[in-house]
Each structure stands twice: as structure tokens, then as C-alpha cells.
Amino acid sequence: MAPLPRAHRKVASPRVVSVEDMRPLARRRLPKAVFDYLDGGAEGEVTLRENCRAFEDLTFRPRQAVAVARTDLRTRALGQDLALPFMLAPVGYTRMMHRDGEAAAARAAGKAGTGYCLSTISGHPLEDVKAATAGPVFFQLYLVGGRAASEAVLERARKAGYAGLLVTIDTPVAGMRERDHRNGMKELISGGLLDKVPFLPNVLSHPRWLASFLLDGGLRPLPNVVVPGQGPLALLDVGAALAETTVTWADFTWIRDCWRGPIVAKGVLSGDDARRAVDAGAVAVSVSNHGGRQLDSVSASIRALPEVVAAVGGQVEVWLDGGVRRGPDIVKALCLGANVVLCGRAYAYGMAAAGEAGVTRAIEILRADVDRTLRLLGCRSVAELDRSYVDVPKAWELSKG
Numbered sequence: 139m140a141p142l143p144r145a146h147r148k149v150a151s152p153r154v155v156s157v158e159d160m161r162p163l164a165r166r167r168l169p170k171a172v173f174d175y176l177d178g179g180a181e182g183e184v185t186l187r188e189n190c191r192a193f194e195d196l197t198f199r200p201r202q203a204v205a206v207a208r209t210d211l212r213t214r215a216l217g218q219d220l221a222l223p224f225m226l227a228p229v230g231y232t233r234m235m236h237r238d239g240e241a242a243a244a245r246a247a248g249k250a251g252t253g254y255c256l257s258t259i260s261g262h263p264l265e266d267v268k269a270a271t272a273g274p275v276f277f278q279l280y281l282v283g284g285r286a287a288s289e290a291v292l293e294r295a296r297k298a299g300y301a302g303l304l305v306t307i308d309t310p311v312a313g314m315r316e317r318d319h320r321n322g323m324k325e326l327i328s329g330g331l332l333d334k335v336p337f338l339p340n341v342l343s344h345p346r347w348l349a350s351f352l353l354d355g356g357l358r359p360l361p362n363v364v365v366p367g368q369g370p371l372a373l374l375d376v377g378a379a380l381a382e383t384t385v386t387w388a389d390f391t392w393i394r395d396c397w398r399g400p401i402v403a404k405g406v407l408s409g410d411d412a413r414r415a416v417d418a419g420a421v422a423v424s425v426s427n428h429g430g431r432q433l434d435s436v437s438a439s440i441r442a443l444p445e446v447v448a449a450v451g452g453q454v455e456v457w458l459d460g461g462v463r464r465g466p467d468i469v470k471a472l473c474l475g476a477n478v479v480l481c482g483r484a485y486a487y488g489m490a491a492a493g494e495a496g497v498t499r500a501i502e503i504l505r506a507d508v509d510r511t512l513r514l515l516g517c518r519s520v521a522e523l524d525r526s527y528v529d530v531p532k533a534w535e536l537s538k539g
């Protein structure tokens with residue numbers, strides 16, 4: 139048998155057995171500023187931690203002595219067939235984590251038969267990302283660069299064949315990501331040379347990453363934020379980008395007119411907002427707190443899921459992201475009524491550790507986890523998962539509907 143390429147060896151068992159095993163590899167390869175951008179959350183990082191911890195409050199109720207010869211992991215999202223019940227979430231600045239960035243993540247998703255969501259703050263042109271995968275791709279919209287830039291990118295996404303639009307509604311301003319401030323993310327991305335100097339030593343101490351980043355063109359402009367008549371917007375730090383991205387329910391009207399395809403409201407945490415999203419024309423809501431990166435101390439995504447599921451009453455699809463690090467987390471979300479789950483850091487750690495090979499490994503681990511969990515539960519397919527397979531804490535049942 140031919141030896142595995144180096145990137146694949148790096149993330150192979152026994153070094154990488156769980157998704158969390160890729161986190162230290164990512165930490166080692168990236169400068170601190172980039173790793174902390176990926177890993178960190180807002181303020182005290184309460185929601186970041188709680189997103190993961192809250193899954194532990196749900197316990198499984200397996201059906202024993204049931205033979206499951208084959209599991210069926212297929213699901214559908216916005217009319218697209220997926221081989222897996224999870225997809226890859228939009229992660230901004232992916233090309234900073236690895237030069238192969240968004241195109242490689244989309245390719246890995248496509249090879250596994252699942253979908254990829256491309257952030258507006260991405261480093262590869264959306265057309266290249268679409269061409270990299272046979273799987274469905276969804277575009278995530280931030281209103282960076284003004285309405286004309288958004289209209290232009292929606293037109294491009296429509297022409298390129300994007301299957302849906304995620305409108306992120308939880309970024310009226312950027313969350314206070316303290317690690318990014320301490321690491322000088324803003325100065326490194328958009329400051330002058332003198333502003334950068336205090337923050338350069340750590341970047342220079344990662345020569346491999348730095349060489350790859352510079353060979354890839356360094357701080358490139360944003361190919362998917364093109365202001366008509368002015369060209370692609372210069373790369374800006376996340377604080378500056380999100381300061382421009384306020385979306386209101388009223389904006390859904392022109393976004394709908396422009397896009398004309400299915401819209402997912404990403405960032406819903408209450409039944410009220412879920413119903414508002416449906417009224418605004420969304421055909422799916424994504425329960426999300428932006429991975430704990432925006433308003434800290436909001437509830438964990440999984441904790442908010444039952445209220446949202448009850449509020450929409452099957453009228454629209456319910457997606458969920460936040461804190462998913464293992465397949466059983468995905469299964470628990472499906473049991474509580476999510477149609478599909480998005481993974482963010484779980485694949486981004488893989489991307490940062492080993493590019494496409496790392497993303498492929500993350501997907502493979504999560505897929506095997508979901509398959510094994512179904513067998514251990516005595517359940518044949520993700521379509522059959524429901525509340526009867528989990529015990530939900532009493533307090534969760536008392537949420538407002």
C-alpha cells in the first residue's frame with residue numbers, strides 16, 4: 139500500500155482519534171493571533187464553553203438488543219440531498235488558516251456527500267468554491283461593502299448555482315473578542331507597519347505558516363465583497379467588517395427580491411425570532427449564537443433548540459450550530475428536532491492543522507461517530523431519531539414557546 143501523504147499522516151490515528159485532537163495541532167501550526175481568532179469567543183467566553191457543555195445535560199435512552207445491519211445517515215436541507223446529517227458552517231478568514239481555504243473545505247464536504255456554507259469574508263472567489271465540489275453550497279451573507287456590493291455578490295452566487303442563502307442576524311456589531319484585541323488582530327490586518335511591530339514576533343516564530351501565507355499573496359482583498367466600480371474590498375479585520383453588517387427584518391424584503399432562492403435566518407435563539415424569520419420569508423432558521431463569538435451569556439444553542447422547534451411547528455426547517463465536537467452532539471440535536479447540524483470549529487481545527495486532509499479527517503470522525511451512536515441507540519436512520527432517544531432535563535421543558 140502506498141504511504142499516506144504527509145498531511146494525511148499528520149491527522150491519522152492514533153495521533154488524531156477525536157476532533158479535539160486536531161486543536162493542539164492547529165495551535166502549533168498557526169501564529170497565536172490566527173489560532174485565537176479561530177478558537178476564541180466573546181468576553182468571558184461563557185457561551186463558547188456552555189455550547190459544548192450543555193450537550194452533556196442530555197442523556198441517551200438506547201434501545202438494546204436491536205440489530206442494526208446498516209445505518210442510513212441521509213437527510214435533506216433546502217431540498218438538497220445530503221449523505222450526512224451535518225454540513226460545514228461558514229467560517230470567515232479560512233484562507234488565513236490554510237492557503238487552500240474555502241475551496242478545500244468545500245471539496246472535502248463534497249467528497250463526503252455533504253454541503254458547505256461559504257462566508258462573505260472568504261478568500262476564494264465564490265465561483266471557484268462552487269467549482270471545487272459536487273455537493274451543495276450555500277452562501278452566507280454579511281452586508282459588508284454596502285447594499286450594491288451585496289446585490290452584486292447575490293447575483294454572482296445565484297448564477298454560480300448556490301443552493302441557498304444564509305443571512306446572519308446576530309452581528310449588529312462585532313462581539314468583544316478579547317483575545318483578538320490582545321493579539322493585535324486589527325493592527326496585523328489593517329494597521330501600518332509601526333502598529334504591527336509589537337505583534338510581529340509571534341507571527342515570525344511560525345515561519346512555515348508565514349511562508350505559505352506570503353506565497354499565497356498575504357493580506358489579499360476580499361474576492362466576494364466587490365464594490366461596483368471600485369473592485370474587491372481590501373481585507374479588513376473582523377471588528378470593522380461586522381460593524382457594517384447590521385441586518386434588520388426589513389432588509390429581508392430586498393434580500394429576498396434580489397436573491398429569489400431559499401433563505402435561512404442564521405442566529406435565531408428564541409421562538410419569537412423564529413416566527414419573525416418565517417414571517418420575513420425564511421424557509422429555514424438556524425439556531426446559533428455564532429459559536430459564542432457575539433453576545434456572551436446567551437444560552438447554548440442546543441438549549442435554545444426545543445423552543446425554536448416548538449415555535450415553528452414544522453413549518454420551516456430548523457438547523458443548529460454551536461459546540462458540536464462529537465457525533466453524539468449531532469445525534470442529540472437531531473433527536474430534539476434539528477433537520478441538519480452545522481459544524482464550525484470542528485472542521486476549522488482540521489483545516490488549520492492540515493488543510494483539506496484535516497477537514498476530511500474531521501468529517502470522517504464525525505460520520506463514524508454518528509453511525510456508531512445510531513447503532514448503540516438501536517436506531518436505523520437519522521430520520522427515525524426523536525425525543526424518545528434522549529432524556530431532557532425538566533428545566534428545558536419549561537422554556538417559553
Ligand SMILES: Cc1cc2nc3c(=O)[nH]c(=O)nc-3n(C[C@H](O)[C@H](O)[C@H](O)COP(=O)(O)O)c2cc1C
Nearest residue numbers: 176227228229230257306428429459460461482483
Ligand atoms: C473562526 C470562525 C469564523 C466564523 N465566521 C463566520 C462568518 O463569517 N459568518 C457566519 O455567519 N458565522 C461565522 N462563524 C460562526 C459559525 O458559522 C458557527 O455559527 C459557529 O462556528 C458554530 O460553533 P462551533 O464553532 O462551536 O461549531 C465563525 C465561526 C468561527 C469559529
